[in-house]
Amino acid sequence: MKTQKIGAWIAILFGATYFILPLIATFEFSLRMRRGEYSFDAYRSVFTDSQFQESFTYSIIMAVLTIVFGVLLIVPTAYWVRLRLPQFRPVMEFVTLLPLVIPAIVIVFGYLRLYNSSSWIPFTGSTRGTDLLLMFSFMTLSLPYMYRSVDTAMRTIDVNTLTEAAQSLGAPWRTILFRCIFPNVMSGVLSGAFITFAIVIGEFTMPSLLNRPAFGPYLQLIGANRAYEPPALAIIAFAITWFSIGILQFLSRFNKARPAKP
Amino acid sequence: MSFLALSEIKKSFGPVQVVHNFNMAIEKGEFVSFLGPSGCGKTTILRMIAGFETPSGGTIRINGVDQTTLKPNQRNIGMVFQAYALFPNMTVYENVAFGLKVAGMARADIDRRVKEMLALIHLEHLAERYPYQMSGGQQQRVALARALAVKPQVLLLDEPLSALDAKIRVSLREEIRLIQQQLGITTVFVTHDQEEALSISDRIVVMNAGRADQIGTPSDIYNRPATRFVASFVGTLNLIEATVEDPQANRIRIGEHAIQIRDSLAQSRGGDKVAVALRPEAASLQATARTDTALPGEVVASSFLGSVVRTRLNVGGNTISFDMFNDPGLTPLAAGEKVTLHFAARDLLVIRD
Structure with missing residues (x-):
């Protein structure tokens, strides 16, 4: 028993070292911009860079829009499949997994071929159109995570019976979806939303090839030209991700869809 | 309406x-x-x-x-x-x-x-x-x-x-x-x-x-x-196989015993097989003013169900259960014991499929 415990602690220590050591090294290096002493100059340089502010704001707006439209697409779809087309669940799972197996570069080239300025739907013909196309591509990338999160949350509630209960009380579909189902899958929506946020903030391929000023291409640009700012940006990205996960943990405590007492 | x-x-x-x-x-x-x-x-x-x-x-x-x-x-x-x-x-x-x-x-x-x-x-x-x-x-x-x-x-x-x-x-x-x-x-x-x-x-x-x-x-x-289904689904019921002896007089035979029942047998003919039902609570070991039929049998087993004790008897090849109210002083009947079951013939119901 004691040997097992020691073994478990060694495994945890090894895992933690493997993960934390490079982070500490990155953080330490990001503080070395000023010769001979530690400083936050690299962070100051990043935060005062107008390109950082623009690209970060752009990516945040895109992330919020992706989450909003993603939720509006996926929650009703997952609900309807569970309610009326349960036999299509394997098909849905396969379709939503496709973005994981098709590289982003293939998807974006497909988009450019299909939606270029001389096509029937010329998304890339204008800046707003390209932004819209980029948002749709982010929605595609986040599909596996968002769909699974929402579908898992729906598994914890009895969607069919709740729907029938609401119908028997006179509720129309919109009321059922937004007042009875949506609040009860909020934990899944939130977890999908934060993963989507992290994907959009870090995504390079799609905004780069669609030539939009997102945070991913900015990270690449800085990484290629500067020494101390890239590790500072890596630490900032980590901080944002951890902050998102922290919020997710905090909000999931308020989820009321729990089983009743026997 | x-x-x-x-x-x-x-x-x-x-x-x-x-x-x-x-x-x-x-x-x-x-x-x-x-x-x-x-x-x-x-x-x-x-x-x-x-x-x-x-x-x-x-x-x-x-x-x-x-x-x-x-x-x-x-x-x-x-x-x-x-x-x-x-x-x-x-x-x-x-x-x-x-x-x-x-x-x-x-x-x-x-x-x-x-x-x-x-x-x-x-x-x-x-x-x-x-x-x-x-x-x-x-x-x-x-x-x-x-x-x-x-x-x-x-x-x-x-x-x-x-x-x-x-x-x-x-x-x-x-x-x-x-x-x-x-x-x-x-x-x-x-x-x-x-x-x-x-x-x-x-x-x-x-x-x-x-x-x-x-x-x-x-x-x-x-x-x-x-129907037989209703009889068997609602409550516990003894289904007894009997033979119609005299359809006009509503008389049947269970084993060696002829019994006159209340239900009509007008649609049957003499010698027809018929299923009759008896609720376990309708039979007892004591003869009362209400009971008019007695069938001898042998105890197969007794089960204690809390408020009642249910005993199964072998009566002329049919297994019949009957209930007795629980009494702390009561000794359950032992398997093999010979007893006589009393009930009112009008409690026998003819069951149709």
Whole structure:
């Protein structure tokens, strides 16, 4: 028993070292911009860079829009499949997994071929159109995570019976979806939303090839030209991700869809 | 004209017909239970009344209005589900208020109605609780209040007591019946528990393979089962194989003993085999003024069931059970013991398939 415990602690220590050591090294290096002493100059340089502010704001707006439209697409779809087309669940799972197996570069080239300025739907013909196309591509990338999160949350509630209960009380579909189902899958929506946020903030391929000023291409640009700012940006990205996960943990405590007492 | 009329209702799922030409007329304020084993079609009929299933044929009328093609949210029918189906994100108050809000009622009226409903189920003090903070019995009472709050035309109860423990089931079924009588609401109750159905219904429909084998009062169903299925499904029953001796005199023979029964045998011929039924509580080891028939038998086994002791006897090749009230001073009969079983011949019922 004691040997097992020691073994478990060694495994945890090894895992933690493997993960934390490079982070500490990155953080330490990001503080070395000023010769001979530690400083936050690299962070100051990043935060005062107008390109950082623009690209970060752009990516945040895109992330919020992706989450909003993603939720509006996926929650009703997952609900309807569970309610009326349960036999299509394997098909849905396969379709939503496709973005994981098709590289982003293939998807974006497909988009450019299909939606270029001389096509029937010329998304890339204008800046707003390209932004819209980029948002749709982010929605595609986040599909596996968002769909699974929402579908898992729906598994914890009895969607069919709740729907029938609401119908028997006179509720129309919109009321059922937004007042009875949506609040009860909020934990899944939130977890999908934060993963989507992290994907959009870090995504390079799609905004780069669609030539939009997102945070991913900015990270690449800085990484290629500067020494101390890239590790500072890596630490900032980590901080944002951890902050998102922290919020997710905090909000999931308020989820009321729990089983009743026997 | 009846309040809820089901005429020639049929329902098929693919090639399987689960409800066959079902007809029933339910009066206003009546409490009708659908009783039957799993898969007999009782829940399907309830769901067709609610609008969750569309009949393959036939019509459903409430108060003279055809409901067959109406959507569930257009029918004004209250429903209580086995799994409670309270909205987990809403408090008790919000759950009960839900239907009223959907109907666009004024806030003050909603408040008054919700408080009235919570008082009806004696849960005013739990108005701010969430479903997960309540027991199953409390949740089901809230579900009942929620269904009644909208003043439905008909109340449908889909096995509402099945998920509860034995004690709560008994108290809640009495509470449901009391509230139903208080409000005078037409109620359809689906259950597979015969005791539940017998104790709270005005009438019972015994369903078998998509058909109503018998519709009658609890007393009719229990004491005068129309078919072998009803007799065997409702209560415990001894089925005894007998031979018709004299059809005109209603006389049968069980083993060596000729017995005159009350039921008519006019449709049978002498020598025909016939099944007769005897309830275990109708027989005893003591002869009384009521009993007129005695059959000798041998004890096979005795089982202690709490309030009664059930003993199985071998009587002329038939196994017959009879009940005795439990008595702490009573010694259970031992296997192999010879005894005489007394009963009234008029308690023997001829069972038809």
